[in-house]
Amino acid sequence: MAGLREHKKQATREALQTAALRLALEHGPGNVRVEEIAQAAGVSPRTYNNYFSSREQAIVSAITADRVTRTVAAVLHRPADVPLGVAVLDAVVPAYSGDPEASGAALLMVATTPALRTSYLDTVTGLEEPLAGAIVDRCGGVEALTARVLAAGVVAAIRVALEHWLRAATVPAALPGFVIPAGSLPEVVRAAVTALVPALNAAAPRPEPSG
Amino acid sequence: MAGLREHKKQATREALQTAALRLALEHGPGNVRVEEIAQAAGVSPRTYNNYFSSREQAIVSAITADRVTRTVAAVLHRPADVPLGVAVLDAVVPAYSGDPEASGAALLMVATTPALRTSYLDTVTGLEEPLAGAIVDRCGGVEALTARVLAAGVVAAIRVALEHWLRAATVPAALPGFVIPAGSLPEVVRAAVTALVPALNAAAPRPEPSG
DNA sequence: GCGAAATATTGCGTGCACGCAACTTTTGTG
DNA sequence: CACAAAAGTTGCGTGCACGCAATATTTCGC
Numbered sequence: 001m002a003g004l005r006e007h008k009k010q011a012t013r014e015a016l017q018t019a020a021l022r023l024a025l026e027h028g029p030g031n032v033r034v035e036e037i038a039q040a041a042g043v044s045p046r047t048y049n050n051y052f053s054s055r056e057q058a059i060v061s062a063i064t065a066d067r068v069t070r071t072v073a074a075v076l077h078r079p080a081d082v083p084l085g086v087a088v089l090d091a092v093v094p095a096y097s098g099d100p101e102a103s104g105a106a107l108l109m110v111a112t113t114p115a116l117r118t119s120y121l122d123t124v125t126g127l128e129e130p131l132a133g134a135i136v137d138r139c140g141g142v143e144a145l146t147a148r149v150l151a152a153g154v155v156a157a158i159r160v161a162l163e164h165w166l167r168a169a170t171v172p173a174a175l176p177g178f179v180i181p182a183g184s185l186p187e188v189v190r191a192a193v194t195a196l197v198p199a200l201n202a203a204a205p206r207p208e209p210s211g
Numbered sequence: 212m213a214g215l216r217e218h219k220k221q222a223t224r225e226a227l228q229t230a231a232l233r234l235a236l237e238h239g240p241g242n243v244r245v246e247e248i249a250q251a252a253g254v255s256p257r258t259y260n261n262y263f264s265s266r267e268q269a270i271v272s273a274i275t276a277d278r279v280t281r282t283v284a285a286v287l288h289r290p291a292d293v294p295l296g297v298a299v300l301d302a303v304v305p306a307y308s309g310d311p312e313a314s315g316a317a318l319l320m321v322a323t324t325p326a327l328r329t330s331y332l333d334t335v336t337g338l339e340e341p342l343a344g345a346i347v348d349r350c351g352g353v354e355a356l357t358a359r360v361l362a363a364g365v366v367a368a369i370r371v372a373l374e375h376w377l378r379a380a381t382v383p384a385a386l387p388g389f390v391i392p393a394g395s396l397p398e399v400v401r402a403a404v405t406a407l408v409p410a411l412n413a414a415a416p417r418p419e420p421s422g
Numbered sequence: 423g424c425g426a427a428a429t430a431t432t433g434c435g436t437g438c439a440c441g442c443a444a445c446t447t448t449t450g451t452g
Numbered sequence: 453c454a455c456a457a458a459a460g461t462t463g464c465g466t467g468c469a470c471g472c473a474a475t476a477t478t479t480c481g482c
Contacts (some may be wrong), residue, residue, distance in 0.1 A: 005429075005478055014342060034468070044432050049469060145399070149406040152367035157360045164356060190355070195360040199410035216448060216459070246436070255462050296452060 013051055015041040017101050020058035025105060029059070029113045056119035063106050064123045071095040072130040076137065084139060084204050085197035088154060092193055096158075097186040111166045120166075121159050128155045139204040146203055161185075161192035224262055226252040231269035236316060240270070240324045269328035274317050275334045283305040283341040287348065295350060295415050296408035299365060303404055307369075308397040322377045331377075332370050340368045350415040357414055364407050372396075372403035 019040035021033045038048040052058045058186050074091035082090075110116040132151035136142060165188050230251035234243045245266050263269045285302035293301075321327045343362035343365040346352060376396050 008478095009430085045468095046432055046434090046470090047430085050431075053469070055468070143325070143402075145371070145402055146406045148371045148375075149368045149403045152371050153364035153407060153410075154335075156363035156367040160359050160363050164359075191354075191356055192360045195357045195414065196364060196407070196410045198413040199407045202409040203406060219448095220460080256438095257440090257462055258460085259466090262463075264439070266438070 012041065012043060012047075016043070016048060016051055016058050017062035021062040021106060024059050024109065029056075029109055029116055054119065060110065060116060060120045060123055063103070063110065064120070067095050068123075068126045068130065070125075071127060072134050075131065075134045080138065081098050083201045084135065084150075085200035088200055089140065089190065089193050089197060090156065092154065093186050093190045096161075098190045112170055117166055121162055124155050124158050124162070127158070128152050131155070135203075142203050150196070150200055150203055153199065154193060155197055157192040158189060161189040164188055165194075222251065223254060223258075227254070227259060227262055227269050228273035232273040232317060235270050235320065240267075240320055240327055265330065267326050271321065271327060271334055274314070274321065275331070275417065276321060278306050279334075279337045279341065283345050286345045289349075291349065294412045295346065295361075296411035298349065299411055300401065300404055300408060303365065303369065304397050304401045307372075307400045323381055330376060332373055335366050335369050335373065338369070339363050342366070346414075353414050361407070361411055361414055364410065365404060367394045368403040368407055369400060372400040375399055375403075 016037060020032070020037045023036055023040065032055075034048055035045050037055075037058060038045045041048075047103060048058070052061070070093055074095065075087060078087035110120050128148075128151050131143075131154060132148045135147040135150055136144065139147075162185075165185050168184075227248060231243070234247055234251065240419045243266070245259055246256050248266075248269060249256045251260075259269070263272070282303055285306065286298060288301060289298035323332050339359075339362050342365060343359045344353075346358040346361055347355065350358075373396075376399050379395075
């Protein structure tokens with residue numbers, strides 16, 4: 001059994017994530033040293049940077065969890081006869097519906113800390129490559145470059161939606177306890193991605209092979 | 212006259228850019244210290260980071276020059292009666308036509324140095340905000356969020372095109388002197404942005420006010 | 423089990439990005 | 453011109469990201 005190594009790696013990764021998030025919430029995001037996170041997870045500071053390439057990355061990855069994986073899976077599971085734009089829309093929007101209830105305090109912290117915001121928005125980029133693959137899988141005849149552009153466009157749309165939504169947390173005098181307008185995120189994401197639906201639907205070479 | 216300050220700042224900025232590019236070409240991009248660039252431009256190392264937030268940024272900004280400015284201006288100068296998608300396409304593509312002849316050696320260096328590649332691709336992001344503004348100016352009735360998404364989509368498309376094009380420099384045994392397939396960049400950019408044209412054209416609420 | 427190859431962890435050294443608090447230069451006003 | 457306010461520059465200190473080589477751990481063939 002060769003799974004021991006990989007199992008330990010996954011455990012260390014999760015230990016680092018949870019430790020980073022916990023310490024950031026306890027002491028404030030600016031008062032957490034990489035050394036503390038590493039120590040709390042039982043590894044050396046150098047090892048921390050073998051798992052995460054920035055101090056913020058561990059914190060936000062504890063929040064975003066496996067959303068990328070779920071989104072891609074959702075796209076692939078849509079029935080093949082629905083237009084690409086609809087499939088993407090119906091796959092992406094629900095992925096951002098369960099977000100606010102996850103942990104309001106953590107999201108408020110991300111929203112109000114510039115470095116964390118940037119890092120949080122960057123996590124969406126991880127969707128680009130698998131999404132491009134999913135688009136190719138769905139529409140066989142589509143150009144690789146086109147699929148890539150559409151995937152990058154969807155990622156950009158989601159990023160814009162998140163920016164728009166996070167801004168609501170800082171602009172109206174962010175009181176502690178005043179969390180983010182909960183239900184609105186999926187709607188913003190939907191509005192953003194909808195702007196690209198015409199391009200997504202136009203990409204599939206032939207949605208209906210006429211009889 | 213209050214222009215002395217701003218004039219000096221611009222001069223320092225350009226001095227840093229040219230010094231960074233020259234030193235990178237002379238000694239190789241990995242053998243240039245920030246301290247050397249600052250010294251060559253006659254400022255302190257700390258001041259360097261007041262102008263550029265990374266070592267690579269000065270180098271690539273010496274190459275990209277004012278392309279963002281030109282692109283936005285080109286979008287705004289298209290006649291108002293052409294569809295948005297066409298206007299964007301005809302504005303963006305020429306901006307990437309004069310690129311290869313600028314300096315083949317510098318581009319080869321960027322293409323083959325991962326850190327410089329990343330930084331180079333990041334410069335395109337600077338187009339997003341002004342382009343979104345230009346889209347709003349062109350199509351009065353468009354939603355701000357929609358304009359932002361479309362601008363971000365165009366930026367993403369350009370980034371994908373550049374990635375695709377830069378890859379050609381590394382994959383086929385990049386011999387020194389073998390530069391990048393020159394004419395192909397505008398075509399790749401055109402192909403990439405074309406995938407988004409349906410979305411761009413669908414955004415304008417009413418392209419032709421009839422009667 | 424045993425030893426070798428593969429892989430992960432660690433310490434070290436270097437350069438970098440940036441907050442902060444002086445200090446210097448430019449600007450605008452009387 | 454003088455002087456104060458505004459804006460730019462600099463040095464310092466800190467923490468971080470990462471290449472590199474040494475060390476410890478896991479895996480795999482026998």
